[in-house]
Amino acid sequence: xxxxxxxxxxxxxxxxxxxxxxxxxxxxxxxxxxxxxxxxxxxxxxxxxxxxxxxxxxxxxxxxxxxxxxxxxxxxxxxxxxxxxxxxxxxxxxxxxxxxxxxxxxxxxxxxxxxxxxxxxxxxxxxxxxxxxxxxxxxxxxxxxxxxxxxxxxxxxxxxxxxxxxxxxxxxxxxxxxxxxxxxxxxxxxxxxxxxxxxxxxxxxxxxxxxxxxxxxxxxxxxxxxxxxxxxxxxxxxxxxxxxxxxxxxxxxxxxxxxxxxxxxxxxxxxxxxxxxxxxxxxxxxxxxxxxxxxxxxxxxxxxxx
Numbered sequence: 001x002x003x004x005x006x007x008x009x010x011x012x013x014x015x016x017x018x019x020x021x022x023x024x025x026x027x028x029x030x031x032x033x034x035x036x037x038x039x040x041x042x043x044x045x046x047x048x049x050x051x052x053x054x055x056x057x058x059x060x061x062x063x064x065x066x067x068x069x070x071x072x073x074x075x076x077x078x079x080x081x082x083x084x085x086x087x088x089x090x091x092x093x094x095x096x097x098x099x100x101x102x103x104x105x106x107x108x109x110x111x112x113x114x115x116x117x118x119x120x121x122x123x124x125x126x127x128x129x130x131x132x133x134x135x136x137x138x139x140x141x142x143x144x145x146x147x148x149x150x151x152x153x154x155x156x157x158x159x160x161x162x163x164x165x166x167x168x169x170x171x172x173x174x175x176x177x178x179x180x181x182x183x184x185x186x187x188x189x190x191x192x193x194x195x196x197x198x199x200x201x202x203x204x205x206x207x208x209x210x211x212x213x214x215x216x217x218x219x220x221x222x223x224x225x226x227x228x229x230x231x232x233x234x235x236x237x238x239x240x241x242x243x244x245x246x247x248x249x250x251x252x253x254x255x256x257x258x259x260x261x262x263x264x265x266x267x268x269x270x271x272x273x274x275x276x277x278x279x280x281x282x283x284x285x286x287x288x289x290x291x292x293x294x295x296x297x298x299x300x301x302x303x304x305x306x
Contacts, residue, residue: 003075005039006068008032009047013065016055090119091279096133097146099226101267102126104245105146108293116286120279127225131199137272143280145270148201148243158268159288166205166241166262169233169254176239177255184213184261193229193238196222202265206241209263230254243267 011021012032022029040047047061057065097106106126113122125142133145134152149158168187170176176186187210194203194217210217221237223229226246233240234253243265247256269287271280287293 001039001042003072005035005042006072008035009039010065010068010072012036012048012055013057013061013068016057018055091277092121092123093143093279093283094123094125094141095144095146095283096125096128096136096142098130098133098148098267099127100243100245100248101146103226104248105267105293109146109287112290112293113283113286117279117282120283122283127227129195129197129225130201131197133270137270138274140272140275143271143275143277144283147268147270149266149268150201150204151270152199155273156270157273158270159284160266160268161287161293163264163266164244165258165264166202166209167244167247168257168259168262169230169240169242169246170257171234171236171239172253172255174236174239174255176257179257182257182259184209184259184263185215186259187217187239187241188213188215190218191220191238192217193221193223193232193240194219195229196224202241202243205263205265209241209261212263213261227251 008021008025011024012018015021015024018029018033018036022032025032036047043060043064045060045064046058047064049056049058095109102124103126106124110122110124113120128136128145130147130149131152133142133147134156136142137145137156138153146161147158149160151158168176168182176182176190179186192206194200194206197203206217219238221232223232226242226249229240229242230246230249230251232238234251241259241262242256244256245267269284271284
């Protein structure tokens with residue numbers, strides 16, 4: 001049995017007229033009549049009562065009409081689903097984000113994808129450092145990530161979204177919280193809190209800024225992520241240079257200050273070149289073209305933020 005036979009049968013059943021059905025199907029009436037007889041022969045039942053003036057469905061034909069419509073609808077839905085998967089407009093995308101981006105950029109990212117790709121489901125995992133995000137992209141645990149270059153390891157493609165300044169996070173009762181203008185040299189004698197991951201992109205940017213100013217930063221405490229890092233700062237265990245978007249955490253007891261010479265750090269989309277998927281390409285395309293996303297960190301730049 002072929003789908004063509006089912007479509008022929010439905011056309012005759014809905015019109016109860018072989019001539020009208022043939023016109024709808026754009027085939028010759030004798031060919032249609034022959035196809036229906038062949039279908040009845042294959043099924044071993046009579047689907048139509050035929051007279052010289054009238055065509056009607058038998059009980060078997062009425063049942064087969066319901067089943068044929070169900071089958072054809074299922075086939076049409078399957079075709080639609082396959083095409084959506086092929087063009088990247090349908091499916092599941094598992095996304096991971098570094099801690100600051102999970103707070104500052106995630107709401108905008110999800111809303112943007114909902115508008116542009118309403119049939120794509122985004123499963124979000126937040127507050128993950130870049131090295132682990134790269135590992136999860138390669139293992140297939142994640143499909144796309146919002147991370148801080150440089151990436152760690154091979155086979156990770158990136159698209160830079162923006163470059164944001166590093167700002168100083170200090171306890172609100174720290175003298176630097178109220179110093180009129182700060183420069184990187186003001187950290188020469190300070191103890192810095194950093195991230196625990198040895199390959200942290202923020203750590204690398206901080207070390208580069210300090211070395212450029214002619215000193216090596218002194219670190220005493222390490223944190224697995226930004227929330228803990230800021231908690232250590234609030235506790236007075238040190239100061240920290242963090243991306244400007246970390247201001248979105250607004251942790252009580254922490255003040256954020258702009259600092260000259262603090263350097264900058266990039267935020268980028270990352271995905272694995274070994275696992276090309278249309279839905280991932282579609283998500284990356286939408287976010288890469290979003291100019292508003294590329295300027296979100298501007299919201300967190302400027303002045304003293306308690």
